[in-house]
Structures are given as C-alpha cells and as structure tokens.
Amino acid sequence: MDRRTWLAGSALAxxxxxxxxxxxxxRAVKLVVGAPAGGPGDFLARLYGRTMAAALGQPFVxxxxxxxxxxxxxxxxxRAPADGHTLLVSGPAPISAAPHLLKPSYDPSTxxxxxxxxxxxxxxxxxxxxxxxxNVRELADLARAQPGRLSYGSGGNASSSxxxxxxxxxxxxxxxxxxxxxxxxxxxxxxxxxxxxxxFTAPNVALRHARAGTLRLLACTSGERMRSLPQLPTVAExxxxxxxxxxxxxxxxxxxxxxxxxxxxxAAWNRVRTVPGVQGPLDELGMASPDRLASGSALAxxxxxxxxxxxQVIRHAGIKAE
Numbered sequence: 001m002d003r004r005t006w007l008a009g010s011a012l013a014x015x016x017x018x019x020x021x022x023x024x025x026x027r028a029v030k031l032v033v034g035a036p037a038g039g040p041g042d043f044l045a046r047l048y049g050r051t052m053a054a055a056l057g058q059p060f061v062x063x064x065x066x067x068x069x070x071x072x073x074x075x076x077x078x079r080a081p082a083d084g085h086t087l088l089v090s091g092p093a094p095i096s097a098a099p100h101l102l103k104p105s106y107d108p109s110t111x112x113x114x115x116x117x118x119x120x121x122x123x124x125x126x127x128x129x130x131x132x133x134x135n136v137r138e139l140a141d142l143a144r145a146q147p148g149r150l151s152y153g154s155g156g157n158a159s160s161s162x163x164x165x166x167x168x169x170x171x172x173x174x175x176x177x178x179x180x181x182x183x184x185x186x187x188x189x190x191x192x193x194x195x196x197x198x199x200f201t202a203p204n205v206a207l208r209h210a211r212a213g214t215l216r217l218l219a220c221t222s223g224e225r226m227r228s229l230p231q232l233p234t235v236a237e238x239x240x241x242x243x244x245x246x247x248x249x250x251x252x253x254x255x256x257x258x259x260x261x262x263x264x265x266x267a268a269w270n271r272v273r274t275v276p277g278v279q280g281p282l283d284e285l286g287m288a289s290p291d292r293l294a295s296g297s298a299l300a301x302x303x304x305x306x307x308x309x310x311x312q313v314i315r316h317a318g319i320k321a322e
Contacts, residue, residue: 024084024258024260024261024264025056025057025058025084025085025261026058026085027058027085028058028059028060028061028085029052029056029058029059029060029061029084029085029086029087030061030063030085030086030087031045031049031060031061031062031063031087031088031089031251032063032065032073032076032077032086032087032088032089033045033062033063033064033065033073033089033090034065034066034067034069034070034071034072034073034074034088034090034093034094035064035066035070036064036066036183037064039183040091040119040202040247040249040285040287041089041090041091041249042062042064042089043281043285044089044118044119044249044287045060045062045089045118046062047278047281047282048060048118048269048272048273048278049061049062051272051275051277051278052268052269052272055268055271055272056264056268062089068102069093069094069097069098069101069102069156069157069158069159070090070091070093070094070098071093071094071098071102071104071106073088073090073094074088074090074094074095074098074104074106074108074112074252075104075105075106076088077112077252077253077254078106078111078112078254078255079106079254080254081254082253082254082255082256082257082258083257083258083261084253084257084258084261084262084264084265086253086254087115087251087252087253087265088112088251088252088253089118089249089250089251090249090250090252091160091247091248091249091250092160092163092247092248092306092310093158093159093160094108095108095112095250095252095303095306095307096108096303096306096307096310096311097158097163097310097314098158099307099311100310100311100314100315101158101314101319101320101321102321108307109304109307110255111254111255112252112253112254112255113252113253113254113255113256113257113262114250114251114252114295114299114300114303115250115251115252115253115262115265115266115269115295116250116251116265116266116269116270116294116295116299117248117249117250117251117294117295117299117302118249118250118251118269119248119249119282119285119287119288120246120247120248120249120287120288121202121203121222121246121247121248121285121286121287121288122203122220122221122222122226122245122246122247122286123160123161123164123200123201123202123203123220123221123245123247124200124201124202124203124206124207124217124218124219124220124221124229124232125139125168125198125199125200125217125218125219125220125221125235126191126198126199126200126201126206126209126210126215126216126217126218127139127197127198127215127216127218128191128192128194128196128197128198128215128216129213129214129215129216130194130197131150131197131198131216133218134216134218135218135219135233135238136172136218136219136235136238136239136240137238137239139198139218140172140174140239143169143172143174143175143176144174147174147175148175148176148177149177150176150177150197150198151176151177151178151179151195151196151197151198152165152176152177152178152179152196152197152198152199152200153179153180153181153184153186153187153188153190153191153196153198153199154178154179154180154181154184154187154199154200155180155181155183155184155187156180156181156182156183157180157319157321158314158319158321159180159184160247161184161187161199161200161201161247162178162180162319163245163310163313163314163319164200164221164245164247165178165199165200166178166313166314166316166317166319167243167245167309167313168200168235168240168243168245169317170313170316170317171240171243172240176198179195179196184199184201184202184205187199187201188201188205188206188209191215192209192214192215200221200245202247202285202286203220203226203228203229203286204285204286207228207229217229217232218238219232219233219234219235219237219238220232220233220234220235221234221235221243221244221245221246222234222244222246223236223244225237226286228283228286248306249287250299250303251265251269253265266294266295266296269294269295270294270295273294
C-alpha cells in the first residue's frame with residue numbers, strides 16, 4: 001500500500017458514519033448539478049461525492065440538470081423534501097446572479113441553505129499573442145484607444161467569466177465587446193484562433209496554451225499570487241487596487257433541512273477536503289476550498305456579499321436575461 005492510499009484510508013477511517021447523526025443519511029444523497037457533465041460543478045460533485053460516500057456510509061449520486069443558467073436545478077432542490085437527501089451543487093449564476101436577471105420561482109436567500117464551499121479559484125486573464133499588451137495597463141490603454149473594438153469571450157450570459165470581465169471593465173472604465181458562447185471550451189477555441197482577443201478563464205485551461213506560446217497570460221484575479229503561477233501578477237497588483245474575483249462552487253440544501261443534518265454534512269465536507277485524493281485534483285484544477293469560507297456564518301455572509309456585488313455589476317453593465 002503506498003503512502004497516499006494509506007493516508008486516504010486513515011482520513012476516511014476517522015469519518016466513520018457512527019460519528020455522525022444517528023440515522024442520517026438513511027439512503028443515497030442526490031447531488032443536483034445545474035450544468036452538463038464535465039464542468040467545474042460536475043467535476044467537484046463527483047470528486048467529493050466519492051469521498052463523502054465513504055465517510056457517511058451512503059452513496060452520493062450526481063444528477064445533471066442543465067438549463068436556464070442553472071435555475072432549473074436550483075428550483076428542483078428548493079422544492080425537494082427538506083430531509084438532507086437532495087442537495088444542490090452550484091456556482092454563482094442561479095444563486096447570486098439570477099435574482100437580478102430573472103424572476104425565478106425560488107428565492108436563493110430563503111429557499112436554499114448554504115452547507116459547504118466545495119472550491120473557489122481565480123481566473124487568469126489570457127490574450128491572443130497578436131494583442132499588443134504585455135500587462136493590464138497596456139491592455140487598458142489599448143481598450144481606451146479603441147472603444148468597443150476588443151472582443152472578449154465567456155461561457156455564456158451572466159456566467160462567472162462574463163461577470164468577472166464586466167467587473168474588470170468597470171474598474172478600468174473601458175468598454176469591450178462581449179461574445180457569449182455555450183461553454184468556455186468554444187470561447188477558448190475562438191481565442192486561440194484570434195476570433196476574440198481576450199478572456200478570463202480557468203488556469204488549468206489557459207496554462208498549457210501559454211506554455212505553447214499560443215496565449216499570453218497577463219494577470220490572475222485572486223487577492224494574492226497563485227502558488228502554481230508565482231510569477232503572474234494579480235489584477236490588483238497591475239493597477240486595479242482591491243480587485244478580486246473568485247469563481248466558486250458550493251453545496252446548498254432546501255430551507256428547513258434539520259440543522260443536525262446540515263452540521264453533519266458540513267463537518268464531513270470540512271474533513272474530506274483534506275484527503276489526498278481530493279486535494280491533489282483540486283490543486284490541478286487551480287481551485288481551493290478556503291477554510292475561512294468553509295461553512296456556517298462566514299459562507300452565508302460571503303454569499304450575501306457576492307449577490308450584492310454581482311447585482312451592481314449586472315446593473316452597471318446593463319446585462320439582460322437572454
């Protein structure tokens with residue numbers, strides 16, 4: 001048995017189901033993801049689901065329910081029995097953006113209860129090599145000289161990459177042209193071909209192209225430099241003080257789920273995040289599960305602030321529902 005396997009087994013042994021609430025979970029727990037398979041939410045749901053199943057003694061089964069910017073999945077969970085056996089894995093779109101764009105049949109602040117932060121990670125700002133900018137200030141000067149001429153891609157209207165870029169544009173007081181795609185993969189393909197000039201995207205996506213010389217990385221959106229890219233400055237360091245944007249994925253339960261069940265889930269998630277089989281893939285994805293936002297009041301406060309901030313971005317940019 002190698003050391004990684006031994007460590008994983010030891011960590012899971014400490015999470016024996018008998019340590020948690022008697023009788024919960026009583027059957028399989030469904031993790032509903034409002035996006036197709038292969039995205040960050042789906043990846044994290046499956047990554048954690050396997051370990052949570054070992055920890056709590058019941059299967060954690062992923063169900064993909066894409067559509068309507070993730071609101072179909074959020075509505076499904078909000079209306080599910082509040083017994084802790086149906087949970088939502090979601091990013092900001094149906095939680096923090098939808099209330100400002102749509103009229104969903106649920107209220108994220110009252111119909112869904114945050115359980116645990118699964119992961120959050122910075123974007124990197126990537127440009128096509130033909131763009132004559134080697135840093136954020138030069139890009140800003142280029143955008144001001146050609147208002148609306150630079151085009152940026154995103155994974156869709158009101159997606160994390162869209163909102164991040166609008167926040168960036170607002171901070172720099174520049175105007176760029178938004179080109180939404182049905183997923184970030186298509187946007188990256190057009191960035192590589194020069195159809196669009198820039199985008200904010202996940203580090204693991206952009207890094208291999210940067211190493212090949214087909215993209216140039218200008219900055220990252222975290223508050224501090226990334227451990228995996230220590231030479232890459234932050235946007236805040238690059239002339240936009242205070243700028244920070246983290247793409248996140250969290251778990252939610254229906255409102256009125258028993259507090260004991262929520263605490264059981266949060267405690268288990270807080271422990272399994274340290275298992276080597278979880279931490280390694282998180283690092284490769286460029287995501288982390290910050291302790292300060294793991295669960296409880298800190299997570300709730302973060303989500304409230306995120307909803308307010310993204311609302312300001314949406315109103316300022318004039319983003320409309322598609």
